[in-house]
Amino acid sequence: MSDYILEMKDITKKFTGVQALTEVNLQVERGEIHALCGENGAGKSTLMNILSGVYPYKSYSGQIIYNGQECQFHQIKDSEEKGIVIIHQELALIPYLSIAENVFLGNEQTGQKGVIDWWETRKKAQQMLVEVGLPNEDVSKPINTLGVGKQQLVEIAKALAKKVSLLILDEPTASLNDEESDHLLTILLGLKKKGITSIIISHKLAELTKVSDKITVIRDGSVIKNLVKGTDDFAEDIIIQAMVGRELTQRYPIRENCTLGEVIMEVKNWTCHHPDDANRIVLEDVNFNVRAGEVVGFAGLMGAGRTELAMSLFGKSYGQKITGEIILRGEKVTIENVGDAIRNKMAYCSEDRKQYGLVLSDDMKHNMTMAALPYFFSNHGVINSNEVIVQSEKYKESINVKAYSINQKVETLSGGNQQKVVLAKWIMTAPDILILDEPTRGIDVGAKHEIYLLINELAKSGKAVIVISSEMPEVIGVSDRIYILNEGRIIGEMNKDEFSQEAIMTRIIRDTNSRRRK
Amino acid sequence: MEAQAIKKQRGNIDLKQYGMILALIAIYLLFYFLTGGINASSANINNLIMQNGYIIILSVGMLLCVLTGNIDLGVGSVVAVCGASAAIAVVDFGMPVFVGFFAAIAIGGLFGIFTGFFVSVLSIPPFIVTLATMLIGRGFTYTILQAQTKGPLPPSYTKIGAGFLTSKKIPMFGNDFDLLCILVAIVASILIILSTLRANNTKKKYGFSVLPQWQEAIKLGIILFIVWFVLMKLATYKGIPIVLVLMGVLVAIYHFITEKTVAGRQIYALGGNAKAASLSGINTRKVYFWVYANMGLLCGIAGIVLSARNASATPKAGDGFEMDAIASCYIGGAAIAGGSGTILGAVVGALIMGILNNGMSLVGLSTDIQKIVKGMVLLGAVTIDLVSKQKKS
Structure with missing residues (x-):
């Protein structure tokens, strides 16, 4: 009989119209490092949010048994009291407060009368830092003087201060470099020796296979595979296949009678730096092109730089120190702001x-x-209201927005209909190039299908369409050609006959690994 | 099915939309009884318009700031500086009145550009920038006036704040009526009826639901009654105040700008969601700049009207006007977060405040008590608005 610290039984969770998790069972043994993998949107984060009480008891069905007891968490505080601490991908540190203040944030060290004892706070914070391998940091320094890697470790120290017994890390190494990642993983192994159980969510399979004792693969809200160290093979391709291996049916309508035209847009040597950190390169030497009537997909993991690429191209809406060329219809153009982009027929x-x-x-x-x-819709700045009404009605009909009137507030529309309104907004600008970033995120299957049909229509009418999506099958389903983006660089280009989820995933993971080794 | 049901529901009058007007009428009637009808005297109706003219002018500009989700605290001080500059130009330097007016508007515009520069180009929070202009403006006023009242101002100056349109009195029903007032009332009635009919036809043409006829008739009746009531009261007094004309023109212009121009829509979009607005090609900095520059111009106009009405410029002029203007916008239904609110709403809000002030003075309540009541009304109006919205969602 195994000693389970945590058992999640038959967890089912629905968001409006979307089944996020279906009867998920997860068993975590005391003192192990348990890895969760799956594609973006597979349900990993949802599951962990249920465990930590972000989604309160009763908003899901199923049982959480922790230390042999059934638990009902209504808020994060409830789970933290039991020793379950989640560290999110976006760090929850207050930049201008000191390390010590951050470590004991929400867990202040008070004396008998509720007055904070700062000497005690600093002393304990120092002890925590030693445990996470940062013995030389001054706890009075503001947290923003530390790099991201060290901040991540302070988050762990914060968890230790809360007497954590089950630590959940969501993509802890996503923004860390190789050395920092190694250090963090070593700390995790050290915690394991002290009896602390960890659940780690990560896309970096190489790391997972190295440190974890068990791997659970989730896909489309269900557990697909459970692998145990020692008995099962932790080979990366087995995991990848489990992550992506879904049947592709007719979810994506076929585009007929669509002919490819000239290259409408070409981007050369596009490089962009992080808006807050001029030394950090977000996009490096990106080159690509799109033809009229073509749908080009951009595949990549979260944080690969796809949105950043689109936004930096669209009137420099993201980043700084942007260099490179945009060539539209054979002519080099300068696009300094969104107005320029719209006038150059980009959307x-x-x-x-x-x-x-x-x-x-x-x-x-x-x-x-x-x-x-x-x-x-205007003449010398005066709006032609008739035209506004006529065109809005026209698009409401043609793309089938379900609403009682064009005067309905958009906050009252469903996600799918809101998305259609956004698409209509851009189609009305009569663009030649449409960049659709996650066009089907968070909307139901029916509305997705309609949006795929709309993409086909746009391509047929000779527009160039760029689709960015984290759902790999979607990129494959709608695109004529795919660029694979990883860590700010284009690492591959595929034509329709080469498309496969395994191939794309393998390339991404190989590229990530090879960069880590460098 | 669902859409049908909603359509049926929408066929009725939206009480919330007219709630403020009903509140306005209710407050007016309350004081009518409390004062034994004094607040409906011809002289008092005239007073109401003259006393609140500059607040309404400021509310119109303030609404644009509120639409962006911000406020302008410097308004009262800038009004004072502008009035003082005009008075000094006319009294001390003997310049023609129009030069004085021009000076006031130019100084107001400069203050607006100053605020707009810091808010838009340097992205300093408007609260801070306008808190600064509030202090700077007041300081300037005291300095240039040397803490003295500047006056008296010539009649050609004071006319704009205290004068009337020239017209002719004709005797009717045992009273002298101002001819122009009657003409204006007739023309206004025809225009109101025509525009209602036109709006209804357009609605029908595009298949939108229209109000049932009896509701439309009541609504029209109330509006026409108010127009005739006010104009006939003015007709038996001294005629149409020039302030009313100025106010009417400004309200009409800004109503048009906010409802019918690209610039107006851009203010709403910016206030509703600044990120979405800028990703839709709206130059948000430019919008911020013009909104604050415009507020300065309107301060100039309000400064002229205020000094004209008082026949002098005083260092304490305009004290607290910013709060009245801000309160008017919120009472008139503008959203605190920005992106929603109308010019007409702000005007109604200003009138509610004005009628409250006026009524309480007539009843004999001290200004101290008046402030308490005004504070409660502001809090009450916004609370009702927000709580009803929370319930809906």
């Missing part, structure tokens, strides 16, 4: 429609005409 549909795409408090017609207003 960019952002990945986050609520944050970057829509004015939620406004109605459908105003959202649909927002970008095209100065160009197609």
Whole structure:
């Protein structure tokens, strides 16, 4: 009989219209390092959010048994009291507070009268830092003077301060370099010796196979495979196959009678630096082209730089010190802002429609005409309201937005319909090149299909369409050609006959590994 | 099915949209009884317009700031500087009145450009920049006026704040009526009826639901009653105040800008979601700049009107106006986060504040008590608005 610290039984979780997890069972033994892998959106983070109480008890079905007891977590504090601590990919540190203050944030060391004892705080913080291998850091220094790698370790120290017994790390090494990653993994192995159990989510299979005792692969909200060190083979290709191996059916409508035209857009030697850190290269020497009537996909893992590429091309909306050339219809153009991009017939549909795409408090017609207003709906700055109504009605019909009126506020529309409004907004600007970033994120299958049909229509009408998606089958399903992006560089180009999820995934992982070894 | 049901529901009058107007009428009626009808006297109606003219002018500009999700705290001080500059130009330097007016508007514009520069180019939070202009403007006023009242101002100056359009009195029903008022009332009625009909036809043409006829009739009746009531009161007093014309023109212009121009839509888009707006090709810095520059211009106009009405410029002029203007916008239904609100709403908000002030003065409540009541009204209006929204979602 194994000693399970954690058992999650038949966990099922639905978001509006989307089945995120289906009867997931996860068993974690005391003192092991348990890895979770799967594609973006497979349900790993959702599962961990349920465990930590981000999604409260009753918002899902199933049981969580922790230390032999059934638990009902209503908020993060409940799970932390039991010793379950989650460290998210985006660090939860307050940049201007000192290391000591951060380590005991929300867990302040107070004396009897509720007054904070700063000497005790600093002393204990120092002890925690020793445990995570940072004995030489001054705990009074602001946290933002440390690099990301060390900050990650401070997060672990923070967890230790909370007397953690089950530590969950979501992509802990995603933004770390090789050395820092190694250090972090060593610390994890050290914690394991002290009896602390860890669950680690990562795309870096090489790391996982090295440190973990068990690997659970999740795909489409279900557990696909459980591998145990010693009995099963931890080969990367087995894991990849489990991660992506789904049947491709007719989910993606076939594009017929679509002829490829001239190269409309060509990008040469595109390099871009991080907006907050001029020394950090986000995109390096990117070259690609798109033809009229062609759908080009950009595949890559989260953080590969796909959105950054699209936004930096679209009027330098991201990054700094951008260099490179954009050639449109054979002519070199300079695009300094979004206005330039729109006038050069580019359109960019952002990945986050609520944050970057829509004015939620406004109605459908105003959202649909927002970008095209100065160009197609006005005369000397005065709006032609008739035209706004006529065109909005036209697009509402033609792309089938389900709403009672074009005067409906977009915040009341479903995700799929909101996405259609964003697409309409950009189609109304009459672009030649459409960049669609995660066009089907968070929307139901029916609406997805309609958006695929719309992409086909756009391509047939001679537009160049660039599709960025984290769902590998989607990129493969809709594209004529795929560029693979990894860590800010294009590492491969594939034509339709070479498409396969395994091939793409293998290339990405090989590239990542080879860079780590360097 | 669902869409059908919603359509049916929408056929009724949206009470929230007219709630503020109903509140306005209710408050007015309350004071009508409390004052024994004094607040409906011709002289008082005239007073209401003259007292609130500059607040309404400022509310119009403030609404644009509020739409972006910010406020302008410097308004009261800039009004004072502008009034003082005009008065000094006319009184001390003996310049023609129009030069004084031009000076006021130019100084207001400069303050606006100053604020706009810091807000847009340097991305300093408007709260801080306008807190600074509030102090700077007040300091300038005291300095140039040497802490003295500047006056008296010539009649050609004061006319704009206290004068009336020239017209002719005709005797009717045992009273003298101002001819121009009657003409304006007739023309306004025809325009209101025509525009309602046109709006309804357009709605029908595009298949939008229209109000049931009896509701439309009541709505139209109330509006026409208010127009005739106010204009006939003015007709039996001294006619149409020049302030009313100025106000009417400005409200009409800004209503048009916010509703019918690209620039107006860009302000709403920026306030609703600045990131989405800038990714849709809207130059958000430019919008911020013009919104604040425009606020400065309107401060100039309000400064002229205020000094004209008082026939002098005082160092304490315009004290607290920014709060009245901000409160008007919020009482008039503008969203605190920005992106929603209307010019007409802000005007109604300003009128509610004005009628409250006026009524309480007539009843004999001290200004101290008046402030308490105004504070509660502001809090109440915004609370009702937000709580009802929370319930909806």
